Amino acid sequence: MKAIVTVMLKTGVLDPQGKAIGQALHNLGFAGVGEVRAGKLIELELAETDPEAARAQAEEMARRLLANLVIESFRVEIAPLEIPG
Amino acid sequence: MKAIVTVMLKTGVLDPQGKAIGQALHNLGFAGVGEVRAGKLIELELAETDPEAARAQAEEMARRLLANLVIESFRVEIAPLEIPG
Amino acid sequence: MKAGIVVFPGINRERDMAIALEAAAGHKPRMVWHHETDLAGLDLVVIPGGFSYGDYLRCGAMAAQSPVMGAIRAHAARGGHILGVCNGFQILTEAGLLPGALLRNASLRFLSMDCWLRVERADTDFARHYQPGAVFRSPMAHGDGNYFADDATLDRLEGEGLVAFRYVTQEGAVTPEANRNGSARNIAGLYSPNLRVLGLMPHPEDLVDPLMGGTDGKPLFDGLAAALAA
């Protein structure tokens, strides 16, 4: 399976990147941009073929390595491996 | 609307971060992890209420600032703004 | 030589650069605020190192979009000289004034140390005070100095002789060990096709005084001053 782990700063935690991007978009003349938040996305190819087992595995990876739970939260999505081409 | 811009390195561009994550997962004892790719995710709150217009705007932002098309590709998803709570 | 140093918010090596330029030219360079749009009268525009806009998102990405860039493009178009060092190099690639991109160092760590650079050609206004093939020492300090371009671009750069400097051993050999950040083909610096725009990652401006451990970087500034002497 393919697991996509999205890691974002918890709400309330200062996001200097998001702030700076918002400011830059504003300077570029884009109007109507509210809050901007920056996060990470990690795509994993997993040998595991059962979606639920794959999700459990990816969540465990997120908890142990991919996300810093002190300041970040994460979300896992599971998708079938695409055939490259 | 809310726009979620996902920015990934193009295939063929070396992704040392993805590689390092893969190695670290392996060291932590996770088996069956194939390729790992690391990317960025930018969430934007847009005043624009029309989904297609919002998408066009976010794509323009991605082309001009959020992604460097020499090395990166991007994808835009549009979702309704959640009511906070 | 009338030099201007562009100051974006977050730039932090503008003072180092001013000292090196003043020593070479005999007078202080002009400091150019990022909102300025008129660079008339400048021979050389320098984009120094630092963390413009915090290097958030991508190094140099936000600076490359700022108002002064229009003037810098115009300066390039009229054949003016441009030197981009470190963040300046990143900004030049983000702005499309030099090809390729600077990725995260292969080690994923900030690298602050001296490196050795080989002068790939000495017939330019930047390198004229070095011997061709000379090896000189330079401090470097960056997290994203891993030069990337696709093979076709790299072949073209090599073919057109646009590689300015390469990371080498002290003896001048192009090896993986000498290439700490993982740059494609050990590229440390690049010229534009007209040889008037130079981007490089290391900091020759921090090695222009024997007290700081050497003067290996000084010929670059002296050469420029000689070439651009009014």
Add this chain to the structure above:
Amino acid sequence: MARDVNESLARVFGLSAEEYARVLDIMGRTPSLTELGVFSVMWSEHCSYKSSRVWLKLLPTTAPWVILGPGENAGVVDIGDGLAAIFKMESHNHPSFIEPYQGAATGVGGILRDVFTMGARPVANLNALRFGDPALPRTRRTIDGVVRGIGGYGNCVGVPTVGGEINFHPSYNGNPLVNAMTVGIAPADRIFLSAAAGVGNPVVYVGSKTGRDGIHGATMASAEFGQDSEEKRPTVQVGDPFVEKLLIEACLELMATDAIVAIQDMGAAGLTSSSVEMAGKGDVGIVLDLDAVPQRETGMSAYEMMLSESQERMLIVLRPDRQEVARAIFAKWELDFAVIGHLTDTGRIVVTHRGVVEADIPLAPLAEQAPLYHRPTVDTPQPAPLGEVADPVGLEAALLRLLGCPDLCSRAWVWDQYDSTVGGQTVRRPGAADAAIVRIEGSRRALALTTDCTPRYCQADPEAGGAQAVAEAWRNITATGATPLAITDNMNFGNPEKPEIMGQFAAAIRGMAAACVALDFPVVSGNVSLYNETEGRPILPTPAIGGLGVLADAAASVGLALPRDCCLIVIGATVGHLGQSLWLREVAGREDGPPPPVDLAAERRNGDFVRREILAGRVRACHDASDGGLLLAVVEMALAGDVGAGLLPAPGGVASHAFWFGEDQGRYVLAVQDALAMLQAAAAAGVPALLLGVSGGKDLTLPTGDTISLARLRAVHEQALPSLMGG
């Protein structure tokens, strides 16, 4: 947030029953939640120094060159040419355990603000770090995060990180120490202070917006870690070095005008401590309107805003007629600027929010009746003498083991991640000399900077250890040729409510004070971090010292790189003291005995002699002999210069291993061309000196005749830390 304020809530806030009773007494009523918050942070150990103050008074703080001692945001010394050096060290221990990257990064940011708030451009950062057992994965994660955080912040703000120190010991497993030091330069006659003045003057907030970051950080920094430390996590603050850089430039630009009456950074306890301290020091009152505070989050309460520790913020009292000048400067740097209050003549702090008075506290009793404890002390028992310790392995094996041990191996892996050259004034970078040398831009003058402490000595004998830490800082500055001027300190200890810990603290202060007096090396600033314990187990007592010296001419300094064709001479007496030495721990597997005694008169005599010889141009390289003893000092010099050395046998009367690995104090290894002249000069000055060997070649030849190539030594020395950290 509608919580009843009572004694049990006060306890949750870290106030004791007596302290809460005193609050009731001062207020004459039950305080509001916001008021309770103000009292709890102002009376926390971190802000009030309630356990340490009585002892800190013993430290000497004056000298003709001291412009300002402790009491302001940082200490100020005169460095000549009309310039002042402003410097301080501060801990961020607890936050760095919870979130190593952000904890260390915001530690750097905080100490930078303490320095530039006084009008100085920061020119150098240093960091003194203590970690647990490096074999533990948790320790390695902490090291990695802390080093990245220090680099991430310092590199981005463009202040070179030029030095520091790192020790390892299992006592730091659950409580690493991250002590950050900043040094800045300002015109001596333009120092900015924090005492507010001028009733009616506007109080202005600048920098970043306020969020719910680190609420109750100051009390957390004063709390012992227990099982529940994981739950204290949401108080983590995130730093924004980009904004800090803008803030530095904007503040310095404003300081070039005459707009500022008083200025103070918002550090621990944010808006509370900055406003209370500014008004309190100036004997005025202050009114704050929280609706005007720039806010990052919605719906923040008065309590949250007053206690938020959001980073990169400053509070300024302005001349009213200069408000628009100031506003324009902060607009140019794209920073928030808001008038949030004004000074009054009431002697009270009054905080309003949404039309409600949320706090109204008399300032004088808040400061004057702050708790002050004379906590009981118990002296650390004198360690038993060590006696003879036989050499189990021989010189060569011991050398290789020591050279690669965590406490002695090369720190290049660390400093390679720190930008040490930005600014273009770094004359001697990390690893190049005993103290970093940073020239003052546009001048020949330079500063010499170091941090030092040997916690295992302090554990065995806190008084000797306190003296040793000061002496080593003085020695490291001296070894470059610079004149030591003053120190900042960072007292990291366990729970002060335990008499043994308070005894360590008191003894360390006594030792430091004696050394400061003997060496003319006063304390001008400092910081205390207590409750460094995990589940009741304290850290080694760690009074970290940050030293500053000055060189009239940067070109006169020497480094430690050994040149070829020199003689190696040790200055200072070698009796072969092995108690508490690294040889004893790493080779003999013991951690006992007394630490080496510190003879302050000899220290002074030896150092003054060495400095004089360096400035006379008769010394090619110099390195103090400290951790690991003489042989380590010689090998570090050889590796730095890439030049070998041949060593003579130890003189009679001292066992070879004790001679080469003993850690006697007050010693320097010099590389000189004329050995005879140096030995004679030393004799004339009444200073012990001994020829150790000669330099040259690419090998180290031990007195036993064994030869080890520099390449082999280098591999052991330089690969240890990277391989520990996994590349």
